[in-house]
Amino acid sequence: MKTHLLPAFRLTIVLALLTGVVYPLAITAAARLAFPYSANGSLLRDARGRVVGSALLGQRFGSPRYFQPRPSAAGDGYDAAASAGSNLGPTSRKLADAMAERVAAYRQLNGLAATQPVPADAVTASASGLDPHISPANAYLQVARVARERGLSVEQVGRLVARHTQPRQLGFLGEPRVNVLRLNLDLDAPAVR
Amino acid sequence: MTLLGWAQIALFLALLYLATRPLGRYLARVFAGERNALDRVLGPLERLIYRLAGIDPHVEMHPTAYALALLAFSLVGTLLTYVLLRCQGWLPLNPMGFSTATAPRGATAMTPDLAFNTAVSFATNTNWQAYGGESTLSYLSQMLALAYHNWVSAAAGMAVAVALVRGFARRGAATIGNFWFDLVRATLYVLLPLCVVFSLVLVSQGVAQNLAPYPTVSTLDGGRQTIAMGPVASQEAIKMLGTNGGGFFNANSAHPFENPTPLTNMLSMLSIFLLPAALFGMFGAMVGDERQGWALWAASAVMFLVGVTTVYAAETAGSPLAVRHGVAAGQGNMEGKEQRFGQAQSALFTTVTTAASCGAVCAMHDSLTPLATLVPLVNMQTDEVIFGGVGAGLYGLLIYAVLTVFIAGLMVGRTPEYLGKRIEAREVKLAMLFVLVSSASILCLTALAVSLPGPSSGVLNGGPRGFGEMLYAFSSATGNNGSALAGITANTPFYNVALGLAMLVGRFLMMLPALALAGSLAAKKYTPPSAGTFPTTTGLFVALLVGVIVIVAALTFFPALSLGPILEHGLMHAGRLF
Numbered sequence: 001m002k003t004h005l006l007p008a009f010r011l012t013i014v015l016a017l018l019t020g021v022v023y024p025l026a027i028t029a030a031a032r033l034a035f036p037y038s039a040n041g042s043l044l045r046d047a048r049g050r051v052v053g054s055a056l057l058g059q060r061f062g063s064p065r066y067f068q069p070r071p072s073a074a075g076d077g078y079d080a081a082a083s084a085g086s087n088l089g090p091t092s093r094k095l096a097d098a099m100a101e102r103v104a105a106y107r108q109l110n111g112l113a114a115t116q117p118v119p120a121d122a123v124t125a126s127a128s129g130l131d132p133h134i135s136p137a138n139a140y141l142q143v144a145r146v147a148r149e150r151g152l153s154v155e156q157v158g159r160l161v162a163r164h165t166q167p168r169q170l171g172f173l174g175e176p177r178v179n180v181l182r183l184n185l186d187l188d189a190p191a192v193r
Numbered sequence: 194m195t196l197l198g199w200a201q202i203a204l205f206l207a208l209l210y211l212a213t214r215p216l217g218r219y220l221a222r223v224f225a226g227e228r229n230a231l232d233r234v235l236g237p238l239e240r241l242i243y244r245l246a247g248i249d250p251h252v253e254m255h256p257t258a259y260a261l262a263l264l265a266f267s268l269v270g271t272l273l274t275y276v277l278l279r280c281q282g283w284l285p286l287n288p289m290g291f292s293t294a295t296a297p298r299g300a301t302a303m304t305p306d307l308a309f310n311t312a313v314s315f316a317t318n319t320n321w322q323a324y325g326g327e328s329t330l331s332y333l334s335q336m337l338a339l340a341y342h343n344w345v346s347a348a349a350g351m352a353v354a355v356a357l358v359r360g361f362a363r364r365g366a367a368t369i370g371n372f373w374f375d376l377v378r379a380t381l382y383v384l385l386p387l388c389v390v391f392s393l394v395l396v397s398q399g400v401a402q403n404l405a406p407y408p409t410v411s412t413l414d415g416g417r418q419t420i421a422m423g424p425v426a427s428q429e430a431i432k433m434l435g436t437n438g439g440g441f442f443n444a445n446s447a448h449p450f451e452n453p454t455p456l457t458n459m460l461s462m463l464s465i466f467l468l469p470a471a472l473f474g475m476f477g478a479m480v481g482d483e484r485q486g487w488a489l490w491a492a493s494a495v496m497f498l499v500g501v502t503t504v505y506a507a508e509t510a511g512s513p514l515a516v517r518h519g520v521a522a523g524q525g526n527m528e529g530k531e532q533r534f535g536q537a538q539s540a541l542f543t544t545v546t547t548a549a550s551c552g553a554v555c556a557m558h559d560s561l562t563p564l565a566t567l568v569p570l571v572n573m574q575t576d577e578v579i580f581g582g583v584g585a586g587l588y589g590l591l592i593y594a595v596l597t598v599f600i601a602g603l604m605v606g607r608t609p610e611y612l613g614k615r616i617e618a619r620e621v622k623l624a625m626l627f628v629l630v631s632s633a634s635i636l637c638l639t640a641l642a643v644s645l646p647g648p649s650s651g652v653l654n655g656g657p658r659g660f661g662e663m664l665y666a667f668s669s670a671t672g673n674n675g676s677a678l679a680g681i682t683a684n685t686p687f688y689n690v691a692l693g694l695a696m697l698v699g700r701f702l703m704m705l706p707a708l709a710l711a712g713s714l715a716a717k718k719y720t721p722p723s724a725g726t727f728p729t730t731t732g733l734f735v736a737l738l739v740g741v742i743v744i745v746a747a748l749t750f751f752p753a754l755s756l757g758p759i760l761e762h763g764l765m766h767a768g769r770l771f
Contacts, residue, residue: 004258004265011246011373012269012345015380018242019344019431020337023385027392027427031402034393039402041422041450043410051410054420056399056449059412066414070532074444081297081327081407081421083444085529085557087680089658090512091761093770095528095560103519117521120511124520124527127447127557133532135524172197174455175535184413 044181047189053181054080057130061184064109065149067134067142069180070121071102074129086125099123110145133177136165150187160186194509198537201459202501205541206494208463209470213490214483216467217474223382224355224375224475235381242377250377253368256712259356260705262372263349267316267701270342274312277338278303278330287331288406297407297419301329301684310689315342317700318350318582320432320439320552320675321692323684327421327442332404339439340428347435347468348379350584353704354472357588358479360711361612364719369711383468384434391464392430399453400426425450433464436582438552438675446542446555447531458538458555465551469580472587480612484730489590492738496579497548500568505540507564513766529560540565547572550582552675559654559662559678563762566658566678570665570754573672575746576631576703582673588707590738594729595624595710596745597738601727610726613719620713627706632749634671634698638691639664639753648687653680655771656764661757670695 031039042055053059058069060078075082088095102123107116119138121131139161147157164183167176222229243250254262277284281303282292290296292303301307301324314321320343326335352375359369396402401422409419425441429451432439442448452458470490477486511526525536534542539556546553547569558569572579578590595611599621602609609616642648642663652659662681669676670692677683683692728734 001261001265004262005269007246007248007373008262008265008269011242011248011266011377012273014242014245015345015377016270016273016337016341019380020341023388024336024340024424024427027389027396028402028404028424030393031396031426035396038396038399039426040405041401041403041408041420042399042453043408043420046413051408052413053410053418054450056453057418057420059414059418060416061414062416063414075299078418081419082299082325083327083421083442083448084325085444085447085560085679087557087559087653087678088528089559089566089654089678089680089761090514090526090528090562091656091658091765091769091771092654096514096518096770099515099520100518107519115519118519120515120520120524120527121532124515125529126527127529127531127555127560128442128444128449130444130449131531131533132449135532137521168197169455172200173459174533174538177532181413188413 044185046185052185055179055182056132058126058132059181061180064145066184066187067139067146067180070131070134071123071125072129073125078130080130083128083130085127085129110141112141132179132181134180136161136176136178139165139178139183146187194505195537198505201537202541205459205462209466212467213470213474216471217486218478220383220471220475221478223378226374229382231382231386235385239377239381243373246373248373250371250374252371254371255368256708259369259372260708263353263704264701266372266376267349270345271312271316274315274338274342275308278308278311278334279305281331281334284331284333286333286336286404288404289331291329291331297328299328301325303329306686306689307684310693311339313693313696314675315339315437315439316346317673317696318346318435318437318550318585319670319673319696319700320437321670321677321696322439322675323689325443326440332423335428335441336424340431343428343431343435343437343439344380344384345376347384347437347583348376350582351379351383351468351472352376352584353707354584354587357591357707357711358476360714361614362479362481363715365717366715369708369715384431387434387464388430391434391460392426394460395426395429395457398457399449400429400457401450402426422450430464432553433461433551434468436465436469436549436551438546440553446553447557452555455533455538458534458542461553462542462545465545465549465553466580468583469549469586472584476587482730485612488730488735489594492735493578493580493590495735495739496742497544500548500572500579501541501544504543504561504565504568505537507562508536508540510562512562514768526560526562529557531555544568544572546676547674548577548579548581550577550585550673552669554676557679558665558676559680563758563765566661567754567758569676570668570758571746571750573668573674574635574750575742576628577672577674578742585673592624592627592707592710593742594738595620596628597734597741598727598729600741601737605725607725610720610722611729613721614714614717615720620710623706623710623713627703628745630702631671631699634695635667636753638667638695642667642691645687647685651682651685651688653682656769657757657761658771661761664753664757666692667695671699673699
């Protein structure tokens with residue numbers, strides 16, 4: 001063992017510098033050069049040029065004038081410095097109660113009948129707590145409410161949702177989705193009317 | 194389940210199949226020290242590393258020396274990481290001031306037991322995380338203390354696998370190669386080029402890569418949000434390719450900054466299985482019969498397909514309770530899942546990450562339905578031999594193959610052979626030691642946790658899932674996987690120490706029998722196949738190999754599993770809540 005400790009120590013230092021310092025710093029430099037927008041966190045700005053968040057991260061929208069994202073278990077909700085899922089399992093009473101409550105609230109907010117099924121993504125906490133997307137079905141169920149709250153026509157808001165619906169990547173990977181922050185940013189833009 | 198979902202699963206396997214042979218042949222050349230395409234670029238760097246470290250890479254090592262070099266190297270790395278973690282408050286690249294007076298509210302302290310657990314976790318290729326990365330670690334800790342191990346623990350795993358394959362390939366030999374040579378070449382010629390390409394592809398899709406402090410922004414609706422970032426992509430690439438699985442962020446590969454699109458998700462899953470599958474190809478090439486490697490590949494693929502089908506079906510069906518509460522049935526169980534991935538990709542990821550010893554997650558396993566939870570548990574309890582970890586998968590599966598030919602030999606009453614090597618009492622004992630060590634670690638430590646009041650009250654979910662959280666933790670730690678039923682409160686002195694021990698047992702007490710086996714086989718003469726030799730490239734061998742793996746796991750773990758997810762499945766359908 002003793003004869004191996006010295007080479008082990010020296011090799012550790014060399015490989016640690018190569019893989020733990022040189023490699024990540026080189027990738028950082030290359031990424032900043034080639035893809036500065038995503039390397040820096042895909043930050044989005046509003047019409048006035050203020051940074052309002054990341055295109056990749058969900059954030060809280062309390063007002064009914066905005067499309068609502070998925071429930072979040074990150075910190076106190078949408079805490080982008082404390083990502084987390086709920087970790088509640090299918091036999092959890094806490095989860096069952098929360099789900100029943102969210103279903104009722106979603107129906108009430110969007111004026112749905114008491115028997116109308118609610119999209120699963122609207123009433124379940126995402127894995128990261130920062131899911132930026134909702135399903136198109138969830139988005140369309142919110143269109144009438146958002147249009148009413150903003151004095152817009154259902155068609156205007158519906159068109160906006162259609163424009164923000166991303167299909168499956170390359171036509172078959174993943175699921176169709178709507179980016180809530182991008183959609184809401186466009187809702188606020190004066191061009192909507 | 195949908196056609197598009199199955200198309201993604203089929204594409205995944207097809208791409209893996211296509212990569213196996215060329216990459217496997219390349220690996221065989223790399224570890225034989227032969228010239229290859231990257232020599233011109235990396236040769237000078239390789240020689241410089243040997244010179245700086247004072248190593249002669251051409252000295253052949255006996256199994257004992259090989260094992261001691263591995264242990265010395267792992268020990269030095271673990272200590273270095275422990276010291277770096279404990280000192281992160283004084284070290285640079287810590288813009289958020291973790292472990293200092295200016296740390297953000299709610300930051301986790303790097304206590305001695307947490308630093309021990311984390312150092313062991315990364316050095317053993319486990320990447321169990323009792324902390325949330327974005328609320329605990331400086332950028333230097335992420336890059337140097339942790340990601341460094343993502344590289345070398347994977348390289349060391351490959352080294353042990355290569356050594357065992359040399360045991361089969363060599364005849365009447367006393368040595369099994371040089372550990373330093375295998376380690377350095379795995380790092381330079383295998384991991385480095387793949388990581389450079391993959392990390393830049395990840396950034397192009399949106400994975401963050403910077404060294405800036407977390408910005409705080411005013412959100413559209415008038416709130417405030419602090420956005421954790423960092424050098425994510427460089428770490429993400431090696432995290433997957435090295436089957437490490439330690440997330441930069443708490444939410445791991447579910448976090449959009451780690452895994453922003455369905456494409457990055459697919460590439461991440463492929464990169465988990467890429468090297469383990471290629472190592473099967475390398476095995477075939479090194480023993481001079483590629484069909485031997487394909488037999489292992491086929492056995493893995495069969496077990497993998499059963500696993501992914503189970504998870505996909507269970508998660509699409511979802512929980513009957515949600516539907517009763519008025520949730521539309523079409524999307525399946527979306528608790529703990531990301532919209533962009535959906536059920537097919539999440540099921541695939543869950544199966545891939547636990548079949549290999551990766552442990553990254555793109556969906557939260559603690560929110561999976563019971564039958565879907567069963568699959569990761571069984572994957573880990575069968576020692577992760579379904580493609581498996583980088584290196585660990587190959588040497589694990591070869592050990593099961595030794596057991597299989599032994600059992601086949603018992604059935605017909607003659608001395609078994611595998612690849613021209615007689616399998617005798619010593620080889621079977623070493624193989625059984627490998628199997629028993631992991632079972633004992635998982636079951637004894639779970640029993641200990643369950644019987645102590647503190648650890649058993651650290652679970653989040655009640656009923657069978659609470660027990661499942663403890664069983665999963667020790668299965669994951671012993672299997673060097675690192676995924677969790679993450680409701681469990683793991684950052685306590687008991688769990689930090691007990692899980693740390695399980696990781697050490699699962700790594701080194703399983704590598705040592707593999708190396709001893711390598712030495713024992715290398716010394717043997719070649720026995721040419723005769724009419725009585727059981728062929729190990731046929732469908733019958735594949736079926737027997739799968740049978741042995743499943744039966745060993747079932748006999749060992751069925752009682753524990755029936756108290757966890759199996760019971761929970763019945764209770765879920767009976768409408769019981771906890």
